[in-house]
Amino acid sequence: MLSRLFSEVLPDVQRLAADWVADNENDECKDKDGEHEPCHLEDDDLDEPLEGSSRAESEMAGDDDEDDEAEEGECDGENSGDKPKKRGPKKRKMTAARVERSKVRRMKANARERTRMHDLNSALDNLRKVVPCYSKTQKLSKIETLRLAKNYILALGEILRNGKRPDVVAYVQMLCKGLSQPTTNLVAGCLQLNTRNFLTEPCSDGARFHMPSSPFSVHPYSYRCSRISSPHYQPGSSALNVRSHSYAPGYEAVYPPGGTSPDYSSPDYEAPHSPPVCLNGGLSGRQQEPSEADRNYHYSMHYSGLTTSRPSHSIPYGPSGAPRSGGAHSENIPPFHDVHLHHDRAPPYEDLNAFFHN
DNA sequence: TAGGCCATCTGGTCCT
DNA sequence: AGGACCAGATGGCCTA
Numbered sequence: 001m002l003s004r005l006f007s008e009v010l011p012d013v014q015r016l017a018a019d020w021v022a023d024n025e026n027d028e029c030k031d032k033d034g035e036h037e038p039c040h041l042e043d044d045d046l047d048e049p050l051e052g053s054s055r056a057e058s059e060m061a062g063d064d065d066e067d068d069e070a071e072e073g074e075c076d077g078e079n080s081g082d083k084p085k086k087r088g089p090k091k092r093k094m095t096a097a098r099v100e101r102s103k104v105r106r107m108k109a110n111a112r113e114r115t116r117m118h119d120l121n122s123a124l125d126n127l128r129k130v131v132p133c134y135s136k137t138q139k140l141s142k143i144e145t146l147r148l149a150k151n152y153i154l155a156l157g158e159i160l161r162n163g164k165r166p167d168v169v170a171y172v173q174m175l176c177k178g179l180s181q182p183t184t185n186l187v188a189g190c191l192q193l194n195t196r197n198f199l200t201e202p203c204s205d206g207a208r209f210h211m212p213s214s215p216f217s218v219h220p221y222s223y224r225c226s227r228i229s230s231p232h233y234q235p236g237s238s239a240l241n242v243r244s245h246s247y248a249p250g251y252e253a254v255y256p257p258g259g260t261s262p263d264y265s266s267p268d269y270e271a272p273h274s275p276p277v278c279l280n281g282g283l284s285g286r287q288q289e290p291s292e293a294d295r296n297y298h299y300s301m302h303y304s305g306l307t308t309s310r311p312s313h314s315i316p317y318g319p320s321g322a323p324r325s326g327g328a329h330s331e332n333i334p335p336f337h338d339v340h341l342h343h344d345r346a347p348p349y350e351d352l353n354a355f356f357h358n
Numbered sequence: 359t360a361g362g363c364c365a366t367c368t369g370g371t372c373c374t
Numbered sequence: 375a376g377g378a379c380c381a382g383a384t385g386g387c388c389t390a
Contacts, residue, residue: 105376
């Protein structure tokens with residue numbers, strides 16, 4: 001890849017260098033060796049956006065005529081004579097060849113930097129695929145991806161440490177700790193949860209999430225309630241009321257073609273009917289029924305093998321959190337369109353599942 | 359239009 | 375000398 005980049009860049013470099021030499025043909029004078037020596041190199045020619053930034057710049061630009069006694073081939077003698085000589089290493093003459101080399105070096109460095117950043121972004125993309133809530137069309141930002149990954153690792157660690165199913169609300173809270181509100185809504189939506197249900201009090205700015213009976217030691221954290229609040233909010237509603245949903249901006253509930261609506265007959269549902277959280281909006285893309293692997297995988301990786309200690313929390317997680325092996329509600333959960341907890345992978349989590357199966 | 363996010367360029371620093 | 379890594383600067387794009 002690097003070689004390909006260079007093969008694309010080098011011709012341009014050579015062309016630019018040739019252009020530069022041609023452009024400066026009339027402005028340059030020859031030093032005593034007969035080598036072309038530019039009198040003044042304009043910043044534009046050197047693509048130097050910052051002024052007085054470094055030694056390298058002055059070296060490249062060769063504009064230090066006032067203190068460079070080595071410039072024997074000066075075109076004009078305006079600075080010769082009066083100014084005291086400065087100490088330090090003499091600056092080497094900026095010949096056209098050196099300027100060209102510097103430019104080539106700089107462009108090569110730029111290409112490397114681009115490649116490096118692309119690799120970094122590729123790694124971030126891979127990370128996005130293994131953290132909860134992955135969308136091909138609306139990616140989490142870099143910082144949100146890293147935060148969510150960190151929270152995810154901590155949450156999985158808690159599960160391993162406790163060896164039992166944690167409170168799902170606390171789980172989501174842990175995942176969302178420190179995330180922006182849109183990302184929080186996204187993650188919560190993926191888990192068929194309503195973030196506002198985390199609140200134990202009517203919304204007001206500065207309200208804090210409360211985590212009763214949380215198996216995690218998660219510190220409460222502030223959210224701007226104005227973004228979480230909903231006219232449907234009922235302080236007394238179940239903390240796991242999966243039928244009252246908040247939507248991240250631009251997201252909307254979408255039923256799959258031929259899909260079925262959630263099973264509202266389940267006693268797990270207590271709130272007034274409202275659309276399930278199937279984040280779409282800018283998150284379009286996943287238009288098909290999830291594979292069986294998806295159904296069995298996603299959320300199961302978190303809780304697989306764990307028994308439900310509190311039936312009221314037996315949320316049908318659907319594609320984003322379907323109970324393992326065709327749970328009772330799994331068929332009633334519309335799949336997410338594009339947004340889902342995980343996909344296209346399994347091996348590392350099978351180990352985790354195996355742990356819980358033992 | 360402000361703010362967030364991003365890609366890119368750039369120079370500095372460290373290391374080989 | 376050159377590569378890797380980093381952080382600052384800049385400008386573009388998008389969204390509320």
